Amino acid sequence: MLKNIDIEITKDLIAEHGINDEEYAKILELIGREPTYTELGIFSAMWNEHCSYKSSKIWLKTLPTKGDRVIHGPGENAGVVDIGDGQAVAFKMESHNHPSYIEPYQGAATGVGGILRDVFTMGARPIAAMNALRFGAPEHEKTRHLVSGVVEGIGGYGNSFGVPTVGGEVEFDPRYNGNILVNAFAAGLLDTDKIFLCAAKGVGLPIVYLGAKTGRDGVGGATMASAEFGDDIDEKRPTVQVGDPFTEKCLLEACLELMATGAVIAIQDMGAAGLTCSAVEMGAQGNLGVELNLNDVPTREENMTPYEMMLSESQERMLMVLDPEKEDIAKAVFEKWELDFAIVGKTTDDLRFRCIYDGMEVANLPIKDLGDEAPEYDRPRSEYPAPPALGDIPADIDPAASLMTLIGNANGASRRWVWEQYDTLIQGNSVQIPGGDAGVVRVEGADGKKALAFSVDVTPRYCEANPREGGKQAVAECWRNLSAVGALPLASTDNLNFGNPEKPEIMEQFAQSILGIGDACRALDFPIVSGNVSLYNETNGIGILPTPAIGGVGLMADWSKMMTQSFKNEGDVILLIGKNGTHLGQSAFLRDCLGRIEGDAPKVDLDEEAKNGAFVRGLIDAELLTASHDLSDGGLAVALAEMSIAGNLGATINVSTDLQTLFGEDQARYCITANSANIDSILARASEQNVTIVQLGTVGGDRLMFGDALSLKVTDMRVAHESWFPDYMTAEAAQ
């Protein structure tokens, strides 16, 4: 019989662990006695929102996760998708929101470290990273400090580890003042016949701990990520982990070397809730019990208790089940990379999760129930309020000034200041770096032509106005960005950032967004193969904008056909694929030029998306285009300005210059350019495929001109576009 040798289990202690009365009653029923302090910690780690998905699971189950190319969907460390030639791509996106607000450098750095570990745990060498960042208003007192720390942290970890960062998003909005979002994406390359999973196999086999030593950092981190912030936020600093990219790089190389020897039977990284979560998952997934001897866990601090060891979130650690016959080979690899390793336990046949410390059992729990019996809630939802109606737009708007605002303000300006701090070129395979529609990375080991494209997208203001359409739009925009470079979209990962799910309107927002994501993923054959949920992004009762970020992966047969958005040649013809702009509700124009947040989100016609995307990819594959760019924030005018700035060439555009045409954010649209000799062929294809297409004008000169209504010098647009970020950040030094 287990007894509490250290601490009495009181009502307050249970509440501090984020376990409610109902959940505690379930614990008593499952184990038939009072839990020990260590066991209480284990339950809190396994049953908090972050690890158990207790509020979200019921909705996540509605997402499409299967497809012809999907090898592993959600449930593994990362999703795995077949890319032909015996190769596969493993990828996932994960949030590190709460820690990054408290300690931006380390929070963001360890977010990158965690997602890279998820990918190489599968046996994949990481080949690309992205990140989706959301900060508060630029004028908010903390914003500069957070931007600077987060960007430096992402770079500090990813650059040292050696993965190219090829894409991402940065957005500012006052709704993130108290809760920034740091979502990190990573993708890795592996062979389809060498995928490593976490399910343990075989009884009595050694469980090996590998990597950095265990410290007290991050104890209770996953529990923190499952609660709102209050005014005591700064007191939570000790729950943020500290990253060590050097150890992680060694861990990567050691793991890949070890996997190649055939010594690894099962492997699981220690992420949220550290040793607890990884050991339980290994056992439960393999239908085995696990016994850990905590005295053998390498620790970096003295007198660590079993409770602290089980809940530590120290970084750069792995758990493996090894083939005992290959223990010497394994040992040689660990020693070469000077990594700590220790046999900390064994697999058993009794389906119990046992922890022994100083010869005494400090935990003895039913291993399957820890995951399977975790609470699951169908939280109440309330009707979602309609957004305020779109009011009249004044007649005296100057379109040129509006366009300059849109390309030169906090949300429209170039992100060069950010991505130049990331190593975008390492590994020598980056064929399109940030700044374009999607990042593109060449795939090694095939014919030298194959490449993968990556994009991460969401428009939070659409999701708030209309969660269902906003969910669809996030998927559609990501899918469109991949299509715009010429890649066939294969599959996606979601990072669902929302407020407090215990509020019925937030729960409804969450549910509707997921339904919208599901609609779009089904219609566009773009299954969700991995993901992460971050709830309770609220401070003092104010929630973030709903932000379900979608990270997508696309495949190109031949990267030399890849498109970029820059205008290339004088005389090229510019065409718009899709309908003329009409929709100003929730547009960037309305928000940034008029300071108004009104109207419904644009409707997403998924059939139109599928049709237009296939059309663009066909044109690119037939080598009929010279540039391609998707239309999103700021509509047609912003897209043309970006193409112009990127190519350092102007254009003459012959369309009506009403605000809807210029700045409307209707979906399923692309802007392309082509040599005039190819126009007949492009129009014929469009007519065959029933695609709406219109000629807009011609590339040339040093001004972007829409008739008489709007004429801007490319150099002036570039200055506006490139200045905002560096000016904003250097104002910090001046303060």
Add this chain to the structure above:
Amino acid sequence: MKSAVILFPGLNRDRDMLAALEKITGHKPHAIWHGDAELPKVDLVVVPGGFSYGDYLRAGAIAARSPALAEVKKHADAGGLTLGVCNGFQILTEAGLLPGALMRNRDLKFLCKTIHLKAENTTSAFTNQYAEAPVFPCPIAHHDGNYQVDPDGLKELQDNDRIAFRYCDADGNTSQAANPNGSIDNIAGILNKRGNVLGMMPHPENLIEKAHGGIQGRFIFESLVKAVA
């Protein structure tokens, strides 16, 4: 040309360098783990880029004091061609094979972008293929690339044609505006006195094929092939 690449834990452009050497020279380079102190007999030894030992003490400081570097030093002292790129350059300065030091970038930030380089010496074993087009775009990716040396040391470099590459603009002007990291006299790469050791911050190994947007990085390796022929 036979070559060897020295591997320290934490380096991460080793695979880029190994691939470049193999593609250009046609021979698979030796990949030498730092713990295996014996260096094979080769024409060229390369210390590639990355973050050896995490750069935790000071960029390159720990690797510079390893037994493997003593072997590299022996090779260089005997006149063997030796190339250090990025962290490799930092390691070679820390080891005393090249003068000066690499400090934090002027803006105190990691910087990855394509800048322009001018080959100032187009006769060395490393740069003899740059005479026709000495100005070219080249990627950099570093946090500590701000090269500094004392006034006598600088004069020594200038007077003896030991500045291999300088940062410049697209027209070849070595202006301050074209200097990405604050390095003295826009120095991007230097040679040792004997001309058999080159250290440089930019990454020629990431500029060798169409996919990289340019092939001017090849000329360093092709210069070496010519020099040993």
